[in-house]
Amino acid sequence: MEVINAAFSLVSYEFPNVNMQGEYRPTTETLSINFSTNGEYDAEQGLFNLIFSTQISGKNTNPYISVLCKAKYKFNSPIAFEEIPDYFYTNSIAILFPYVRAYISLLTTQANQRAVILPTYNLSSLASQLQKNTRV
Numbered sequence: 001m002e003v004i005n006a007a008f009s010l011v012s013y014e015f016p017n018v019n020m021q022g023e024y025r026p027t028t029e030t031l032s033i034n035f036s037t038n039g040e041y042d043a044e045q046g047l048f049n050l051i052f053s054t055q056i057s058g059k060n061t062n063p064y065i066s067v068l069c070k071a072k073y074k075f076n077s078p079i080a081f082e083e084i085p086d087y088f089y090t091n092s093i094a095i096l097f098p099y100v101r102a103y104i105s106l107l108t109t110q111a112n113q114r115a116v117i118l119p120t121y122n123l124s125s126l127a128s129q130l131q132k133n134t135r136v
Helices: 086-111 126-132
Strands: 008-020 032-042 046-059 063-075
Touching: 008 086, 032 126, 046 086, 063 086, 086 126
Parallel strands: none
Antiparallel strands: 008 063, 032 046, 046 063
């Protein structure tokens, strides 16, 4: 069995769609946080575009904050989609999440709202969703 060296790096990330509505009142409600992922892979160039969506809402309410983050990863050498190792899906999310977390904290404090500081999460369960929702 051939071992594939699938080293990759984060090339860039951006927040093309951010929506913040209303005011967060932490004393009266608990936040609900939802994440979703999908991706696009260009095998010829070895580029993987990760789309990471975060929605934060109060109990039984519309989202208070919606943040869409797009990240671009590049493999050291192009590989076939089927050869992308499972650890890539887990690690690409883990690498990106601190940026999303910091952005949400900054966004809420700069908007003169009560800061939303997300805890650290184990997002490894999103890896299978990302793998399933990736187009080539």
